[in-house]
Amino acid sequence: MTTLLNADLHCHSVVSDGTMTPEELAARAKANGVALWALTDHDEIGGQHRAAAAARAQGMAYLTGVEISVTFADTTVHIVGLGFDPDDAQLAEGLVATRGGRGERARDMAQQLAQVGIEGAYEGALKFVGNPALISRTHFARFLVESGVCKDTSEVFRRFLTEGRPGYVPHRWARLGDAVRWITEAGGMAVIAHPARYKFSANEEFALFSEFKAHGGRGVEVVTGSHSPPEYLTYAAMAQEFGLAASRGSDFHSPDESHTDLGTLPPLPATLTPVWELLADRIRPAAA
Incomplete structure (x- = not known):
């Protein structure tokens, strides 16, 4: 090869x-x-x-x-x-x-998003999860696009979920x-x-x-x-x-x-x- x-x-x-x-x-x-x-x-x-x-x-x-x-x-x-x-x-x-800390991290992310007026993010992200033990920022990003907060996942990561932005929780x-x-x-x-x-x-x-x-x-x-x-x-x-x-x-x-x-x-x-x-x-x- x-x-x-x-x-x-x-x-x-x-x-x-x-x-x-x-x-x-x-x-x-x-x-x-x-x-x-x-x-x-x-x-x-x-x-x-x-x-x-x-x-x-x-x-x-x-x-x-x-x-x-x-x-x-x-x-x-x-x-x-x-x-x-x-x-x-x-x-x-x-x-x-x-993988153990992903669930707790996801709930903390949702709490931060709620503080800037985005409710129901944890439940919304779960809709996109094939394996709940692996809930991640990507699933939150898909929820934020579906709910109209952002037009695509690139915008999500510019505005949210990265260091210094709402929804970012280190793990x-x-x-x-x-x-x-x-x-x-x-x-x-x-x-x-x-x-x-x-x-x-x-x-x-x-x-x-x-x-x-x-x-x-x-x-x-x-x-x-x-x-x-x-x-x-x-x-x-x-x-x-x-x-x-x-x-x-x-x-x-x-x-x-x-x-x-x-x-x-x-x-x-x-x-x-x-x-x-x-x-x-x-x-x-x-x-x-």
């Missing part, structure tokens, strides 16, 4: 905060030419067996996936896990603990080292998701990459729906500097909300080692 492979190793289903089922995502990925796919729901691996079966039915190769929220430098950072055992007990237990997630350990001890590879999104200083970013690698992390998303073309080059260079493999993924959530569709990103730069080359023995092949 080469860097030209149409691999999409980052997307979300109704099992976390996407709007499509694993089966619908698999069909969409296949229709868009994806050859290797991973479903990476937030802090949840409950959709993995469905996704693997759907990929096989569509004739696509599959890697197990998850996106774990961690706190680093007082910032929420996401670590993607690929190629792990979806039945690993330690990983499952760690994710349950990580302390897993530690970086724990997330990397859960993934690697389950037989998978840990990958820093969309690093440009975190807006770290140069020193903070260096610290993230250094600590991540020290814990056993092995990859970084270079070509993602959250990066601009100049950022592809920035993180290609970071991958080479830190000796990390490169990943590619749209971060697709919904046909109506996501800027980048499944399978539509440019290929990885040819100078990089794709994560799928290092995970070849973990890839579930397409049906014959």
Whole structure:
């Protein structure tokens, strides 16, 4: 498999905060030419067996996936896990603990929104939740659009739910080292998701990459729906500097909300080692 492979190793289903089922995502990925796919729901691996079966039915190769929220430098950072055992007990237990604070956080968010005149946000957000244990800002954003407070989810995050705005409630997630350990001890590879999104200083970013690698992390998303073309080059260079493999993924959530569709990103730069080359023995092949 080469860097030209149409691999999409980052997307979300109704099992976390996407709007499509694993089966619908698999069909969409296949229709868009994806050859290797991973479903990476937030802090949840409950959709993995469905996704693997759907990929096989569509004739696509599959890697197990998850996106774990961690706190680093007082910032929420996401670590993607690929190629792990979806039945690993330690990983499952760690994710349950990580999800534990979402319900209380959601009620606090709703209380803040009520203070600025937006009533019923918690109940409204729940209407969009496939898994109540994973209620998130995205579900609140969909409620605020449906109720006419904002015209789209981008406006929601400009006006609400981000630091310094009404409805923002921080949450302390897993530690970086724990997330990397859960993934690697389950037989998978840990990958820093969309690093440009975190807006770290140069020193903070260096610290993230250094600590991540020290814990056993092995990859970084270079070509993602959250990066601009100049950022592809920035993180290609970071991958080479830190000796990390490169990943590619749209971060697709919904046909109506996501800027980048499944399978539509440019290929990885040819100078990089794709994560799928290092995970070849973990890839579930397409049906014959």
